[in-house]
Amino acid sequence: MMVLVLRLSFQSKEFFVDKKIKELKDKVKELNILYCEDEDDMRLGTELFLNKFFVSVDSASDGKIGFDKFKEKKYHVVFTDIMMPNMDGLDMLKSISEIDKDIFTVTLTASEVSEDEIKRISDLYFRKPITYENMITVMEKIVDKFNL
Amino acid sequence: MEKRSKIIILLTILFIMTMVFIYLFTSLNMRQRIESALDSHLYKLQVNYELLLHQQKVTANAAYQSTTNKKYVIDILSKTKGASKKKLDYLRKELYNKLKPKYKILYGKGVLQYTFTLPNNKVFLRMHKPSKYGDSIDGYRYSFEYVNKTHKPISGFEQGKTAHGFRNVFPIFDKKHNYIGTMDISFSSDFLLGYLINVSKIYSHFLIKKTVFNIKSWKRDDVDLNYIPSYENKDYVMSDTYHKHKHKQQYKYKHLLNNIKNFEPLKEKIYKNMKIGKKFSLYHQYNDKSVVISFYPIKNIKDKKVVAWIVSYDHDDFIDLTLKMSHNVRILAFFIFSMLFYFIYRVLNQKEILDGLVEKQTKKLMESEQNLKLLNENLELTIEKEVLKNQEKDRLLYQQSKMAAMGEMIGNIAHQWRQPIAIISMWANNIIVDIDMEEVDNDNLKKYAMKINEQTLHLSQTIDDFRNFFLPNKEKTSFILKNSVDKTMSLLSASFKTHNIEVIENIEMVEIFSLENEFTQSILNIIKNAKDILVTLPKSSRRLIFINIYKNDLYVNIDIIDNGGGISEKIIDKVFEPYYTTKHQSQGTGIGLYMTETIITKHLGGNIYVENVNYDYEDVNYKGAKFMITLPLIKELND
Numbered sequence: 001m002m003v004l005v006l007r008l009s010f011q012s013k014e015f016f017v018d019k020k021i022k023e024l025k026d027k028v029k030e031l032n033i034l035y036c037e038d039e040d041d042m043r044l045g046t047e048l049f050l051n052k053f054f055v056s057v058d059s060a061s062d063g064k065i066g067f068d069k070f071k072e073k074k075y076h077v078v079f080t081d082i083m084m085p086n087m088d089g090l091d092m093l094k095s096i097s098e099i100d101k102d103i104f105t106v107t108l109t110a111s112e113v114s115e116d117e118i119k120r121i122s123d124l125y126f127r128k129p130i131t132y133e134n135m136i137t138v139m140e141k142i143v144d145k146f147n148l
Numbered sequence: 149m150e151k152r153s154k155i156i157i158l159l160t161i162l163f164i165m166t167m168v169f170i171y172l173f174t175s176l177n178m179r180q181r182i183e184s185a186l187d188s189h190l191y192k193l194q195v196n197y198e199l200l201l202h203q204q205k206v207t208a209n210a211a212y213q214s215t216t217n218k219k220y221v222i223d224i225l226s227k228t229k230g231a232s233k234k235k236l237d238y239l240r241k242e243l244y245n246k247l248k249p250k251y252k253i254l255y256g257k258g259v260l261q262y263t264f265t266l267p268n269n270k271v272f273l274r275m276h277k278p279s280k281y282g283d284s285i286d287g288y289r290y291s292f293e294y295v296n297k298t299h300k301p302i303s304g305f306e307q308g309k310t311a312h313g314f315r316n317v318f319p320i321f322d323k324k325h326n327y328i329g330t331m332d333i334s335f336s337s338d339f340l341l342g343y344l345i346n347v348s349k350i351y352s353h354f355l356i357k358k359t360v361f362n363i364k365s366w367k368r369d370d371v372d373l374n375y376i377p378s379y380e381n382k383d384y385v386m387s388d389t390y391h392k393h394k395h396k397q398q399y400k401y402k403h404l405l406n407n408i409k410n411f412e413p414l415k416e417k418i419y420k421n422m423k424i425g426k427k428f429s430l431y432h433q434y435n436d437k438s439v440v441i442s443f444y445p446i447k448n449i450k451d452k453k454v455v456a457w458i459v460s461y462d463h464d465d466f467i468d469l470t471l472k473m474s475h476n477v478r479i480l481a482f483f484i485f486s487m488l489f490y491f492i493y494r495v496l497n498q499k500e501i502l503d504g505l506v507e508k509q510t511k512k513l514m515e516s517e518q519n520l521k522l523l524n525e526n527l528e529l530t531i532e533k534e535v536l537k538n539q540e541k542d543r544l545l546y547q548q549s550k551m552a553a554m555g556e557m558i559g560n561i562a563h564q565w566r567q568p569i570a571i572i573s574m575w576a577n578n579i580i581v582d583i584d585m586e587e588v589d590n591d592n593l594k595k596y597a598m599k600i601n602e603q604t605l606h607l608s609q610t611i612d613d614f615r616n617f618f619l620p621n622k623e624k625t626s627f628i629l630k631n632s633v634d635k636t637m638s639l640l641s642a643s644f645k646t647h648n649i650e651v652i653e654n655i656e657m658v659e660i661f662s663l664e665n666e667f668t669q670s671i672l673n674i675i676k677n678a679k680d681i682l683v684t685l686p687k688s689s690r691r692l693i694f695i696n697i698y699k700n701d702l703y704v705n706i707d708i709i710d711n712g713g714g715i716s717e718k719i720i721d722k723v724f725e726p727y728y729t730t731k732h733q734s735q736g737t738g739i740g741l742y743m744t745e746t747i748i749t750k751h752l753g754g755n756i757y758v759e760n761v762n763y764d765y766e767d768v769n770y771k772g773a774k775f776m777i778t779l780p781l782i783k784e785l786n787d
Contacts, residue, residue, distance in 0.1 A: 021584040039567055045574035045599060052581045083646045088687075110566040111646055128566055129573030132580045 024139045025053050027148040031076040033057040036066035036092065037108075038084040046108070046130075050079065053139060063087030067095050075103065077142055082109040082118060090114060093121050104145050106138055155496050163489045170481045178474040185466045186429040189440045193460045194427065196348040197444055200340055201314065205303055207257050208316030208333035211250075212301075215331060216320055220246055225320055225328045228266055236272070236282075244278045251275040254333070258343070260313055261334035264320075265292050267327055290450035291317040295330045304449030305456060306334075312356060312456065313337060315449065337456070344460070352460035355384035379405045380418045380441075380459065405461070418443070425454040431467055438467040542746075549743035553669060556676060557614050563642045564610045568603040575599045613639060616665075627664045629697050629704065630655045636672045640679070647683045648691055652765075655697040658704050660779060666747050667779075671695075673740040674708045674775045681712035681773075692765065692772075699781060703754075706777040711770035714760035723758055754779040 033054045037043035038061050050057045058073070060066035064087040066080065078096060082089035093105055107122040108130055119125050124141055126134050142148075215221055224243045228236060243264070251262050255276075262275035269292060271281050285292050291302050295317045303316040313334040320329050337354045344350040355378050378384035414432050421428045422443065429442035439461055446456040575596045582588050613635065637644075637651060644651065675693060682691040694709040715723060724745040748756045754777055761774040 021581070025585065039571070041571045041599065041603070042567060042574065045571055045578065049574060049578050049581060052578070052585060052587075085648070108570075110563075110570060113646070128570030130570065130577070131573065132577045135577055135581075 021136070024136070024143065027143050028053055028139055028146075029055050031056075031142065031146065032074060034066060034070055034073075034075040034078045034080075035059045036061075036063060036078070036080040036084065036089060038062050038081060042081075042128075046079070049135065063089055063092035067092045070096050070099070075100075076146065077104045077106065079106045079108060082107060082113070083111045090118060090121065097121065104142060151500055152497060155493060155500065159489050159493050159496075163485060166485050166489075167482065170478060170485075174474040174477050174481075178470050181470045182431065182467050185464055185470070186431060186440055186442070189460070189462055189464065190427055190429040190442045190444065192348075193344075193350060193352070193429075193442045193444050193458065196344055196350060197340070197458055200343055204258065204314055204335045204340075205316060207254075207259070208303065208318075208335075211254050211259065211262075211333050212316070212318040212331055215247070215250065216318075218246070222320070222322050222328070225264065225266075225272070226322045226326075228272060229328065240273050240278070240281060243273055244275065247275060258335050258339035259333055260336035260339065261315075261332060263332040263334070264329055265296075265332070266329045267296055269293065269296055272329060291315050292330055292332070295319050296327075299327050302449065305446045306449045307356070307455050314340070337458075340458075344458075350460045350462065352458055353386050355381065355386050355457040355459055357455050358383055358385055380415060381422055384422075384457070386459075422457065431464065433471075436468075438464050438471065440464045440467065545742065546746075549740065552740065553673075553743075556672075557639075560639050560643060561610060561614055563646070564639070565607060567642065568606045568610075572600050572603045575603075624662050625664055626659055626661045627667075629658045629660060629667075629706070632664055632668045633671065633695055633697070636668050636675065639672070640675065643679065647679065648687075649679055649682055649693060650691060651693045651695065653695045655695060656699060658697060658699050658781075660704055660781060662752055662779065666751050670744045670747050670752075670777070671706065671708065673744040674777075677740060678708065678710035678712060678773070682710060685712065690768075692770065694765075702781055703778045704781055706779070708775045708777075709761060709763070710772040711765075712772050714771050715758065715773050717760070720758060720760065724756070748777055748779075752779055 031054055033050055033056060035043070035047055035050060035057060037046060037059070040061075043059055043061065047057055047059050054077075058069055058075075060069055062084045063080070066078075067087060070078070070092075078093070080089040080092060089107060089109065093107070096103055096105070104124075105122045106124040106126070107118050108126050108128060109118065110128040112127075115125075123145070124138055126138075221243065224239045224246075227239055231239065247262070251259075254262060260276060264272045264275075265285065266272050268284075269289075270284050274280055289306070291304070291306055294300075294302050299319040299321075301316070301318040304314070306312065306315045313336050316333045318331050318333075319327060320331050322328050341352055341354060344352050356375070375385045378386040380386075411432065414430070417430060418441070421430075425445055427442075427444045429440055431438045431440045433439075440463070442460045442462070444458045444460075445454040446458060447453060448455045579593060579596050582592060616635075633653065633655060643649075675695075678693050682693070685691055690711070692711045694707070696705075696707040696709070698705055723741050725742060745756050748754045756778075757776045759774050759776070760771065762769065762771050764770070
């Protein structure tokens with residue numbers, strides 16, 4: 001039943017999404033993206049997906065590397081996992097928001113730990129797995145955020 | 149109750165019988181005693197009477213001897229034969245004068261009549277009444293006739309026309325032994341009575357039969373006798389003795405007589421006895437004193453018929469005593485036996501009551517035994533129930549722990565799966581976005597699909613791991629402990645990674661023969677328990693779990709140590725109890741450690757302990773809980 005509903009909703013958006021995707025891509029492609037994920041396969045897949053929208057996507061395998069990268073370059077959007085070695089996503093986001101208050105943050109996590117805090121500190125929050133619609137929503141929100 | 153009334157009836161009958169027996173016995177005894185007392189009275193009367201008669205005979209005999217020894221008596225009497233009236237008068241006068249002094253003496257000795265008769269039965273001289281003579285005594289003086297005929301002496305009671313008395317008639321012979329007449333010495337009954345009263349102290353009187361005695365014609369001056377109707381018997385008259393013999397007890401005596409006069413039953417008894425004509429005595433209660441009345445018959449000299457009675461009255465203390473004693477004995481016996489029977493009744497009743505009590509108690513005992521039996525049965529049932537309940541509880545606990553473990557596993561699976569699913573989803577997103585952007589490239593698509601397949605393999609592997617973990621081992625197998633620990637850790641890897649938990653293993657290669665899945669579940673529970681406490685530690689501190697496995701000769705030791713700060717000493721003894729948990733509801737059910745202990749001790753035959761430990765690791769001091777499991781090395785034991 002759930003599957004049926006999901007599929008229906010998925011199909012209903014298809015026409016609409018079709019033309020819109022390219023427009024979205026054009027709007028957001030100039031933004032600098034930082035992506036943190038410790039799981040290699042996940043990072044690989046997600047980075048590839050992000051690259052389809054954004055020209056510049058930097059990735060880091062933990063929070064510490066991510067934060068170091070953030071300090072060296074101007075990023076518009078940060079995608080991050082939460083449970084990561086060395087520095088977790090939450091601490092990294094806190095540190096980032098101290099430097100750049102306008103940064104747009106998206107949390108993609110499998111964890112339920114400190115959910116409330118994440119929601120408070122992130123602009124967008126999604127639990128894994130992330131659907132295609134979720135990603136489109138992210139794009140739209142970015143468009144809204146930066147008035148593109 | 150019925151038995152009691154039976155006892156009462158029986159005892160009452162027995163009591164009455166006893167009383168009757170005692171009454172009869174005392175009556176018999178009393179009668180015998182009274183009889184003998186009466187006999188003694190009668191005997192006394194008889195002895196005294198006979199003594200007196202004998203004395204009278206002796207006196208009479210002496211008088212006869214002394215009279216006939218006198219020559220002039222014989223001479224005078226011899227001359228009477230054929231003598232003229234004048235000569236007779238002369239002779240009579242001479243004899244009278246000569247015997248006058250002698251008569252005086254005899255009179256003093258109680259002689260009433262001193263009479264001489266001639267062989268022709270005519271009175272020659274009455275010394276007591278010399279004026280009357282010459283009359284014939286034919287027909288009414290048998291004694292004289294008898295002596296005249298037989299010339300032999302005779303003595304006895306004789307009833308005369310107007311008088312009566314005890315006669316002693318002797319024949320008188322002259323020198324040639326010719327019969328010349330009779331001499332009579334008579335004693336009055338009055339004298340006899342006087343003697344009895346004054347000498348023998350017997351109060352008595354004479355009764356004389358009316359038929360032979362004519363009171364009316366009995367008026368004589370010479371004899372001072374007073375006759376009145378008998379008090380005892382209407383057919384008799386009695387000599388009014390008390391009137392004559394003054395005595396201090398006379399009044400009382402008369403009083404007694406008067407009493408008898410008015411007492412008909414006694415009179416009747418006396419009448420009957422007198423008709424029989426034999427001596428008898430009886431007693432009569434008067435003023436609480438018994439009066440003994442004795443009757444002694446006096447027979448006529450002629451025909452030996454009873455014509456008079458001598459009756460004596462006497463008090464008898466012995467009879468009084470006997471009566472009183474019998475009475476007292478009866479009363480005493482009544483009380484004694486009453487008490488005795490009451491006592492017997494009490495004893496029997498007591499016994500009855502006791503028996504009743506015993507019976508009751510026995511009944512009670514039996515009842516209580518029954519109850520006890522019932523109780524026992526109930527107890528057995530209750531125990532059985534409890535055992536069943538416990539088994540059910542254990543089963544339920546086991547079930548719950550299974551469910552909890554399953555929940556745990558599902559949680560773990562979800563955790564293990566979330567990442568691969570997320571990856572798959574992301575590769576799928578790439579496909580979709582390529583399509584949407586109309587940049588579909590077959591090589592890329594293939595790459596994406598292969599990435600997805602990789603992840604599905606991972607998913608499949610996870611499922612297999614968990615399923616194997618959950619398949620219960622029915623049979624013991626040989627397995628290397630290290631592999632079991634690795635399997636366990638692989639299930640938890642995602643979770644441990646998420647929570648930054650470090651697992652430090654120091655494991656010897658030990659192979660044991662046991663139930664592998666049970667073992668892994670046990671250590672999983674302990675590790676999970678450690679994990680649950682470790683996640684509460686601040687991020688800054690390290691989260692450590694040590695797994696040490698080492699063996700000695702017979703046992704393998706598995707130590708699992710955390711750095712969670714240890715278990716509170718208050719509850720450390722209770723951690724293996726079911727439903728005991730310090731954790732928040734969402735974290736645990738409180739049966740994990742209980743089930744672990746059950747599995748280790750009951751299924752695997754080992755032991756499990758817990759203690760708090762302090763230890764150094766990489767120059768930092770940590771505090772935590774140490775779970776120690778010892779399992780037997782079956783292989784070696786089998787050797």
